[in-house]
Amino acid sequence: MATIIKPYGDTLDDGKVQFSFSLPVGEGPKAREAARLLVESWGFRDCEVVHSQAMSEDFTFFVAYAKAGSGIDFDAVVADDAREGESMSMDEVDAFIRAELGRKIVVVGACTGFDAHTVGIDAIMNMKGFNHHYGLERYAMIEAHNLGAQVSNERLAEYAAKVRADAILVSQVVTQKDVHIANMTQLVELLEARGERPRYVLVAGGPRLSNKLAVELGYDVGFGRGAYANDVATWVVKRLVEKAQAR
Amino acid sequence: MREKLGLPREKIEGARALAERISRPILGFVEKHTTVTVERATLRLAGCDGADRDGVPVPNIVVDQLGAAGKLEGGALSWYANALLREGLRPSELDAKIAAGLRIGELPLGEAGAVRRKGEELARAGLDRVATNRAKRDAMLERWKGRNNDPLLYLIVATGNIYEDVKQAKAAASRGADVIAVIRTTAQSLLDYVPFGATVEGFGGTFATQENFRIMRAALDEVSEREGRYIRLTNYASGLCMPEIAAMGALERLDMMLNDSMYGILFRDINPYRTFVDQNFSRMINAAAGIIINTGEDNYLTTSDAVEKAYTVLASQFLNERLAIAAGLQPWQMGLGHAFEMDPTLKDGFLLELSQAQMAREIFPEHPLKYMPPTKFMSGDIFKGLAMDTLFNFVSKATGQGIHLLGMLTEAIHTPFMMDRHIAVDNAKYVMDNIASLADEIEFRKDGIIVKRAHEVLDRTLAFLEEVEKKGLIDSIAEGLFADVKRPRDGGKGLDGLVEKGEGYWNPVEELLEARLGLGRREASAVGVFGVAGSSGGASKVSGAAKGGL
Numbered sequence: 001m002a003t004i005i006k007p008y009g010d011t012l013d014d015g016k017v018q019f020s021f022s023l024p025v026g027e028g029p030k031a032r033e034a035a036r037l038l039v040e041s042w043g044f045r046d047c048e049v050v051h052s053q054a055m056s057e058d059f060t061f062f063v064a065y066a067k068a069g070s071g072i073d074f075d076a077v078v079a080d081d082a083r084e085g086e087s088m089s090m091d092e093v094d095a096f097i098r099a100e101l102g103r104k105i106v107v108v109g110a111c112t113g114f115d116a117h118t119v120g121i122d123a124i125m126n127m128k129g130f131n132h133h134y135g136l137e138r139y140a141m142i143e144a145h146n147l148g149a150q151v152s153n154e155r156l157a158e159y160a161a162k163v164r165a166d167a168i169l170v171s172q173v174v175t176q177k178d179v180h181i182a183n184m185t186q187l188v189e190l191l192e193a194r195g196e197r198p199r200y201v202l203v204a205g206g207p208r209l210s211n212k213l214a215v216e217l218g219y220d221v222g223f224g225r226g227a228y229a230n231d232v233a234t235w236v237v238k239r240l241v242e243k244a245q246a247r
Numbered sequence: 248m249r250e251k252l253g254l255p256r257e258k259i260e261g262a263r264a265l266a267e268r269i270s271r272p273i274l275g276f277v278e279k280h281t282t283v284t285v286e287r288a289t290l291r292l293a294g295c296d297g298a299d300r301d302g303v304p305v306p307n308i309v310v311d312q313l314g315a316a317g318k319l320e321g322g323a324l325s326w327y328a329n330a331l332l333r334e335g336l337r338p339s340e341l342d343a344k345i346a347a348g349l350r351i352g353e354l355p356l357g358e359a360g361a362v363r364r365k366g367e368e369l370a371r372a373g374l375d376r377v378a379t380n381r382a383k384r385d386a387m388l389e390r391w392k393g394r395n396n397d398p399l400l401y402l403i404v405a406t407g408n409i410y411e412d413v414k415q416a417k418a419a420a421s422r423g424a425d426v427i428a429v430i431r432t433t434a435q436s437l438l439d440y441v442p443f444g445a446t447v448e449g450f451g452g453t454f455a456t457q458e459n460f461r462i463m464r465a466a467l468d469e470v471s472e473r474e475g476r477y478i479r480l481t482n483y484a485s486g487l488c489m490p491e492i493a494a495m496g497a498l499e500r501l502d503m504m505l506n507d508s509m510y511g512i513l514f515r516d517i518n519p520y521r522t523f524v525d526q527n528f529s530r531m532i533n534a535a536a537g538i539i540i541n542t543g544e545d546n547y548l549t550t551s552d553a554v555e556k557a558y559t560v561l562a563s564q565f566l567n568e569r570l571a572i573a574a575g576l577q578p579w580q581m582g583l584g585h586a587f588e589m590d591p592t593l594k595d596g597f598l599l600e601l602s603q604a605q606m607a608r609e610i611f612p613e614h615p616l617k618y619m620p621p622t623k624f625m626s627g628d629i630f631k632g633l634a635m636d637t638l639f640n641f642v643s644k645a646t647g648q649g650i651h652l653l654g655m656l657t658e659a660i661h662t663p664f665m666m667d668r669h670i671a672v673d674n675a676k677y678v679m680d681n682i683a684s685l686a687d688e689i690e691f692r693k694d695g696i697i698v699k700r701a702h703e704v705l706d707r708t709l710a711f712l713e714e715v716e717k718k719g720l721i722d723s724i725a726e727g728l729f730a731d732v733k734r735p736r737d738g739g740k741g742l743d744g745l746v747e748k749g750e751g752y753w754n755p756v757e758e759l760l761e762a763r764l765g766l767g768r769r770e771a772s773a774v775g776v777f778g779v780a781g782s783s784g785g786a787s788k789v790s791g792a793a794k795g796g797l
Binding site: 053225 | 407418433450550623627659664665666670731732
């Protein structure tokens, strides 16, 4: 049975949505009417432009409300998220590694290519972690190597081989003009050429990455916005156990 | 400004004295060395420009050829001046011939006196152009005095396309921005050259090129005229080409430069020796150009905790100040950095932010402090983000900061949309107008959280600087004392571009800068202490210096 849901403003199924956007025209009655008609042309009904303000001579900022024309069948939705249920905490991950693998695991992480943003890889790996989720460096059973940003794929591959990594984490923050796709693909090709791809659990992460994209590009998994170190660690250690059992 | 924290004068002066002692050996090393980009910046200020068919800049062609021939230790400009004389050409004509294959390092050197006169003439012409730009800016600032916001509202554009940047910058300026920064394309900091000409392709930013500087400055002059308010232009004299970017900015009348003494080492993994030499020359150029530098202490707090590591920010401010003084910068040119980066879930976090901002203000009273907005704890929740930016705006006005980088509610999501900037300007103006006189009205409890916090940070800073003095700055960096990153003295990018100055090293641009900035030649006492002896060329001997006490 279908469960159709719609945005909720203050009454079930009122469909209320708030908008803010700008148009490249000067402010005035014509601009406001254009904004209203534009929102309705997207399938929304009863649009009210509640605020319009000139940002410069030829740009106007709008805030508007309207009712969504359609809903969605919630039961038919499938999420693309690597996390299956609750992730383990740091202590649980450490205990799991001790019990199931019986040795420390080695994780190498880097923000690769020309991407200079360490924020993602640091959030996952740095001792302090992010938002009260400690990073992998703090895990007793994980030997974590954070290579930082602007690391070439070649260097990452060599480093991972040198420290006998179990998992490689690749962070990509800049996705302008799809630069991350070429870069991420190159690493997979490089590891395959070196005959080392099967050795590693290969993990991609970034605010605009999806699990689906990562898997398509040849990674084992991809983590997007909102993933913390323990989410990544949980997934990696479970996969390592699966790999060990398959052998 | 009214002092509210009761910070002991002798502790502040003690920290300054420590910074002076810590930087002394660094400056001794700087004095004895040049780098490929210092030489290229020198050539650029003397009029050398252009690129060959493959886009290799002419200053790079010249410096690479001289370096390969072991001739860089004498300075590049004598070869350039010699070639001009010998060929009877103007700089632009010579540049074209170099681009076409002329190797000026292979031309026989003419009479030394004539070469020197030519070099001095070129240096004077370049620095006169810089002085003219400075006078032009001063005249505009005088003409529109009192029309800018206080603090200056600083906005970033970052489309990748200079012509698109121009549109966004003009809109931002007419909305009320006082400063426009054109953020650079990702990884430009690691290029050991500066691209040539106007550019329309970039990732996460736009290439810094001299032509792009010129295009944006012309556009902002137009808006300044229309708005009756001088709009300042900012770029990044950081990375592997610090002095060259500074030179281009000076030639095209930029007004501010991101220009930190250690940022490249810590956050871009550029070799420490290379960075210290480069930052000094870049800062001398900025000093002469009347450019306000912005230092990068905010970056410390993106990798380390803002509560725990507040003292590293203050310590770095003292070091940045000292190295800026050594390069001839005046306090009004030192936009020392700090940031509003505390975890928003922290109880009384706002009080700590207020305390630290007030502390920076009182310790550096004449400096136009550069205050950076929250970034680390910004999420996709734009409503929470706007609330955090509002508190940031409040602290900035309530503590009299000088340069206010506007926070974007979409900080963690995308490069700012035009409407994001609009909302940011509106928010800042609302808060700052509403509390315009608050700073003068409030005082803090002598035994309260705010006062105690400032004293505690100052005390920890003193202890930290004492530790750095004991270890030496280079070893302190190698051990990860700053920003929790370890940068060994012989590691990092760009070390092969460091060259020990030979006996006959000659750089008339440097000499004229020193003369105009009133900088005496530094003491030569560093030679024996740091094992920097002899005059063998190339980078190999750097490791010799690296083994010394520095």
